[in-house]
Amino acid sequence: MRGYYLISCAAIFITACNTSPEKKEQASEITWSQHIAPIIYQNCSPCHRPGQSGPFNLLSYADAVKKAKQLKFVTKTKYMPPWPADANYSHFVGERGLSDEQIKQIGDWVDANMPRGDSSKEISAPVFKNNSFFGKPDLVIKAQKPVVIKGNGTDAFLIMKFPYQMDRDTIADIIEFVPDQRKLVHHVNGHLISYDEKRQFNYMSGENIHSDTKAQLMDVYKNMHIPYTDKLQPNFPMLTLNTVYYLPGYIPPSYPSEIGGYRLKKNGAFLLNNIHYGPSNKDLLDSSYVNVFFKKDPIKRPIKETQLGTFGVSKIEPEFIIPPNEVKTxxxxxxxxxxxxxxxxxxxxxxxxxxxxxxALKPNGDTIPLIKIHKWDFKWQYYYTFKHPIKLDAGTTVHVYGTFDNTKENPLNPYSPPQTITQGNGVESMRTTEEMFQFIFTFVPYKEGDEKIDLERKH
Ligand code: HEC
Structure with a gap:
């Protein structure tokens, strides 16, 4: 440690004693104000802040100095910022990644003992109002009571209901899940439930949180007071699938006004059919919530979703069985x-x-690149939004290849020794020890000029 201080004192000494302006410029070349702040604020702060997954904040000079050595390490090893998609193959909104030059700058800055530079020239840190990517939500929906996470070191998979009541029907533009215990919330997937006001219901009461993965789903929903209470059919309210989604680093898409939107009845709820908490060693309370941003314009082009592979519209070939000690595509x-x-x-x-x-393979044999991931990482599973809509003509075929490594050399293999891995039955497949091979995509029917629409976030 002493040697380290000596070296940095020597560096300061040289700077201070040298009166030539060019030399001075060189010694303090890389500064927080001029070089590092813009890199961190753009590539790290969106996740390293309250309401997102990064385990500590990177929102100020002091934050960065506290973690300086780690910043150098994780950028050099390209562990951060996480961006599994090959940026030479296809491009997406919010693409993250540092150039070799930027990585070197961070390293040099840390080695030079993190000079701040001229703080009057510093850009200001990004502001995430209400912990949101989008500003002030029109509606914030909280669960009636917080989730108790037991400090028993195991994963928890829950079903949760976030009910709401408004004075009239409206349209939602963006639905954003905000994790409270940001180190523990792993993923969230949920649907929107809409009640017909002419029917009878009592969804505002009833159980809010359900933790028994073996119970019959219909019993769970009854305990949550989700079905209608009258005798009419259908008994179950309308469901709009997959409207809430969260994974570390996920930003809900915000499309131009002619695209997307969800009808939001004045009586409704979000039903998280799966919220996954990672293991904790101490008892904690989680009060995650859902932000809803209303849409000013009517819905013109609702978004559709299709799923290939597991549970999807297309068959997996060969049959989806991954034998032990094999790498199989x-x-x-x-x-x-x-x-x-x-x-x-x-x-x-x-x-x-x-x-x-x-x-995608066009009828004329041309290829449209969609995505290539060379090193799959379970932790970073984004919804990748193209910078412009990709037109796929009738007759185009979407091809998807997935390779799985079921050998003992794979440190992430959940079994030792390796065992045959397949997809489970129904919800069982959700378990991380079962496998899935899915390609989900959202789309709208093509309209002339779509290729020119800019999907880059405006917020
Ligand atoms: C997509 C969201 C996301 C982005 C963007 C991101 N991080 Fe992280 N970072 C995380 C999460 C989540 C963790 C904790 C889990 C882990 O370590 O894998 C983490 C962990 C870290 C750690 C601790 C690693 C460890 O081993 O303990 C450091 C340091 C870090 N990030 C720095 C950065 C820097 C620097 C950037 C920008 C260049 C950045 N992160 C960008 C989400 C992100």
Whole structure:
């Protein structure tokens, strides 16, 4: 430690004693104000802040200085910022990644003992009002009581209800899940429930949190007071699937006003059919919530979603069984019947996923690159939104390849020794020890000029 201080004192001494302006410029070349702050604020702060997954804040000079050595390490090893998609293959909104130059700057800055530079020239840190990417929400929906996370070191999978009541029907533009215990909330997937006001219901009461994964789902929903209470059919209110989604680093898409939107009845709830908490060693309370941003314009082009592979519209070939001690590749494909504009895509595998590759083959034999992931990482599963909608003509085929490594050399193999891994039955497949091979994409029917729409976030 002493040697380290000596070196940095010597460096300061040289700077102070040298009166030539060029020399001075050189010695204090890389500063927080001029070089590092913009890199950190753009590439790190969106996750390293309250309401997102990064385990500590990176929102100020002091934050960065506290973690300086780690910053150098995680950027040099390219562990951060996480961006599994090959940026030479296809481009997406919010693409993250540092250039070699930026990585070197961070290293040099840390080695020079983190000079701040001229703080009057510093750009200000990004502000995330209400812990949100989008500002002040029109509606914040909280669970009636917080989730108790037991400090027993195991994962918890819950079903949760976030009910709300408004004075009139409206349209939602963006639905954003905000984790409270940001180190523990791993993923969230949920649906929107809408009640017909002419029917009878009591969804504002009833159980809010359910933790028994073995119970019958219908019993769970009854305890949550989700079905209608009158005798009419259907008994179950309308569901809009997959409206709430969260994974570390996920930013809900905000499309231009002519695209997207969800009808929000004045009586409704978000039903998280799966919220996954990672293991904790102490008892904690979680009060995560859902932010809803209303849409000013009517819905013109609602977004559709299709899923290939596991539970999807297309068959996996060969049959989805991964024998022990094998690295095995699977393929699935689907033909586009009517021209569409593809908006965003979500590759999905579990722990032993190794590589993922999707592309579209036009009827004339041309290839449209969609996504290539060379090193699958279960932790970073984004919904990747294209910078512009991708037009897929009728007759185009979407091809997806996924490779799984079920050998003992794979440190993430959940079994030792390796065992045959397949997909489970129904919800069982959600378990991380089972595998999945899915390619989900959102789209709207194609309209002339779609390729020019800018999907880059305006917020
Ligand atoms: C997509 C969200 C996201 C982005 C962007 C991101 N981080 Fe992280 N970071 C995380 C999460 C989540 C963790 C904790 C889990 C882990 O370590 O894998 C983490 C962990 C870290 C750690 C601790 C690693 C350890 O081993 O304990 C450091 C240091 C770090 N990030 C620095 C950065 C820096 C520097 C950037 C920008 C160049 C950045 N992160 C960008 C989400 C992010």
């Amino acid at each position: 699977f393929h699935t494909q689907a033909k586009i019947e009517k021209a569409i504009s593809m908006l965003s895509i979500n590759p999905h595998m579990h722990l032993i996923g190794k590589t993922f590759w999707a592309f």
